Amino acid sequence: MPRIVDHAERRAALAEAVWQVAREDGIGAISVRRVASAAGWSGGAVQYYFPTKTALLQYAFDVVGQRTVDRIHAIADEAGAEQALRSSIMSLLPLSREISAESAVWFAFMGLALAEDKLRKVAEAGHLAVAQAVRIQVERAQDTGVVEPRLDAEDVTLDLLALCDGLCVQELYRPWVLSPERLERILDAHLARLAPVGLA
């Protein structure tokens, strides 16, 4: 192995390989060997960064949590005050094949995390980070008159996150029920009901 390598980049490439294996063959197929093969590395090289399957999974899911948060912030910044909350929530809904695949892997990971403390911590941290990112947008929406300011910001955040998670769950099992049009309609009706009373 060359001595000068970008470790962060190599780790990120491995995280990508973990996700690729999970999407293609299910999360049960993830192993150091399978990920090495997907990344075009030797098993030993993978183990240099991630000695165990659990370490691999921890990192891969940590990356996806962080990516989700970064996406929320970027989309909210771009959307402008009026649309920031709606656009943030849209980024969490299974509106594209990519987000659907991501959510399928995420839920399968959650299944594993329930039985393994180290993974559970990653799942918890991911949920918390996404919740905080959404809450910032909820508070902003209350400031700008998009959401009724007298509502409890944490309750609204939990309600909206539940909507996203729940729609992802439904989309996993009954995708034909949730067309993108229906998802958008449900979200818009939901948000309209959070609008300041008198403007609704």
Next chain:
Amino acid sequence: MPRIVDHAERRAALAEAVWQVAREDGIGAISVRRVASAAGWSGGAVQYYFPTKTALLQYAFDVVGQRTVDRIHAIADEAGAEQALRSSIMSLLPLSREISAESAVWFAFMGLALAEDKLRKVAEAGHLAVAQAVRIQVERAQDTGVVEPRLDAEDVTLDLLALCDGLCVQELYRPWVLSPERLERILDAHLARLAPVGLA
């Protein structure tokens, strides 16, 4: 084995044992042998009813789907027209240790189901049956003036189911955030926003 046995009862006892193993040791621990031991049966006796682990899981999750639906109908009948929808939804929220444990196992099962077609079909059927049971209550609530009748019943059903599934997901990872009081407050606020306009 005695020739006169209540097969339905024996199958139900096995389903119970599958759930017990899943709650105690995680869904990964389920095997014909482990379930036999939990039920106090021989491995051969279990295999007489369920030749494979997949068959065991299929049946156990089918039972839980059916039980959830029966519970919704029973609770709704008891609650009376005004409270039927609220009580139905309450029965799906992680308000007790029992329902939390059930939801943890259900989500772990979903993780498995994503990688195995036979299990996916059970998960799909379970979701559909619960959705139909909730939809009956939504339509009833629209008839009795609890929910705005101009709202699309299927959209409202999907929105409420998403709320339940999503709150269960959150409760799995950050249980300390969702006290029973908060769960009830979020649900009541959510339902209040579905009330007929003018009565809200």
